[in-house]
Amino acid sequence: MRLTDKLLRPLTPRGWRSLRLGLRRMLHPLDWRDVHRTIDPVELEKVAARHRVPGEERRWPKYVDAEKWLPLNARRAQDLGLNRVPAAKRPLRVLDLGSGAGYFLLVCRHLGHTGVGLDTDDIPLYGEMFALLNLPREIARIEKFQPLPAAALLNKNGGQRFDLVTAFSIAFNGHKSPALWSTREWDFFLHDLKTHLLAPGGRVYLDLNPEHDGSFYTPELLAWFRARGGDIDRSKILLRP
Ligand SMILES: C[S@@+](CC[C@H](N)C(=O)[O-])C[C@H]1O[C@@H](n2cnc3c(N)ncnc32)[C@H](O)[C@@H]1O
Numbered sequence: 024m025r026l027t028d029k030l031l032r033p034l035t036p037r038g039w040r041s042l043r044l045g046l047r048r049m050l051h052p053l054d055w056r057d058v059h060r061t062i063d064p065v066e067l068e069k070v071a072a073r074h075r076v077p078g079e080e081r082r083w084p085k086y087v088d089a090e091k092w093l094p095l096n097a098r099r100a101q102d103l104g105l106n107r108v109p110a111a112k113r114p115l116r117v118l119d120l121g122s123g124a125g126y127f128l129l130v131c132r133h134l135g136h137t138g139v140g141l142d143t144d145d146i147p148l149y150g151e152m153f154a155l156l157n158l159p160r161e162i163a164r165i166e167k168f169q170p171l172p173a174a175a176l177l178n179k180n181g182g183q184r185f186d187l188v189t190a191f192s193i194a195f196n197g198h199k200s201p202a203l204w205s206t207r208e209w210d211f212f213l214h215d216l217k218t219h220l221l222a223p224g225g226r227v228y229l230d231l232n233p234e235h236d237g238s239f240y241t242p243e244l245l246a247w248f249r250a251r252g253g254d255i256d257r258s259k260i261l262l263r264p
Contacts, residue, residue, distance in 0.1 A: 040256055044102050053106045055093040058133045062089060066155050074148040083146050086124040096126040099191060100134060103228060110135025116180055118220060120171075120190040122160060124152040127191060132158070139179045141171070165195035167208040173219035184222035191230045198232050206247040213251075217264040227262040 031038075067089060076084040086092060100106060108115060115136045119128050122140025131138045140160040142149055153160045159179045163172050177184065196204040204212075216227060231239040239258045240248070254261040 037256065047104075047107075048098065048101045051101060051107050053097045053101050053130075053134075055097040055130075058093055058097060058130050059089060061129070061133060062156065070148070070151045070155055073151070083123075083148060086126075086148060086152075089124075089126065092124065092126045093130070096130045099127055099189075099230075100130045103187070103189075105131060105136060105187075106134050108134075108136075115186040116183055116222070118176060118180070118185040118188045120165065120188065121193060121195055122149070122153075123192075124149055125156050125158050125160070127189065128158050129156050137180070139176055139185075141165070141176065165212075167197070167202070167204060168211050170215045171220065173215075176220060184225065185220055186222050186225050187228065188216055188221060188225065189228045189230075193229060193231050196231070199235055203234065205241075206244055209244070209247070213262065213264050221264065224263070227264060229260045229262070231258045231260070233258070 071087040071089075074084050075087045076082075079085055105115065115131070117128065117131050117136055117138035119138060119140050122128060122142045125140055128138040128140055138158065140153060140158060141163055142160060143164045144150060144162045150160075161172060161175050161179060163175075165171065196208070213227065221227070233239055245255070248255060248260050248262070251262060251264070
């Protein structure tokens with residue numbers, strides 16, 4: 024990036040947003056090491072040793088390294104303002120879709136919130152991590168035009184609806200395949216969330232993965248999210264359905 028672009032960056036909408044978020048993180052710090060200390064180090068190393076693949080940076084074994092993934096997840100929680108909500112007064116109920124190794128829910132719990140994960144059981148590492156972290160998880164595969172297992176999810180959440188539904192680095196949307204979700208699939212998915220799982224005033228936070236061409240959405244999908252009031256920052260979309 025040229026020096027002039029760097030200097031002018033805070034004046035662009037994206038630059039201004041990132042400046043605001045950075046300032047907010049400074050004002051409301053969250054040290055991922057405090058979260059790390061809540062994990063039994065001996066048991067964590069046992070799980071990691073079973074699944075570690077040296078040099079693997081792309082596929083799921085990369086998630087064995089808590090020191091690498093907790094900082095990102097602490098930042099996700101900060102950017103969602105989860106460390107500013109006075110959790111003691113108003114703990115949030117979080118549903119994390121495609122919950123992976125559970126790092127985000129662990130940060131949520133550290134902050135006084137509660138959460139449930141949903142994932143397939145394709146990757147044993149994720150199940151072992153949820154067991155180690157003692158976090159609740161529902162095994163299910165998100166499929167286009169199929170409702171989520173609402174009864175089971177609500178049951179794991181004490182019968183309550185969720186204040187926040189998150190999905191980070193999304194792969195359930197036909198990512199990098201010819202079956203990539205269009206507005207129709209997203210419409211069904213969001214309608215299902217709103218009807219069966221979200222509490223009144225609840226938020227949905229989606230973080231898309233880049234497709235083969237580096238894009239996050241087709242122009243049609245981008246316009247569709249915008250028309251639904253989506254607050255969009257590159258891959259990230261915050262909705263209040
Ligand atoms: C790229 S990983 C992201 C994991 C985690 N959200 C994170 O950001 O660290 C994608 C996750 O989505 C899950 N996943 C993929 N397809 C899915 C589907 N159809 N239904 C539910 N989960 C799915 C994977 O098992 C994995 O946990």
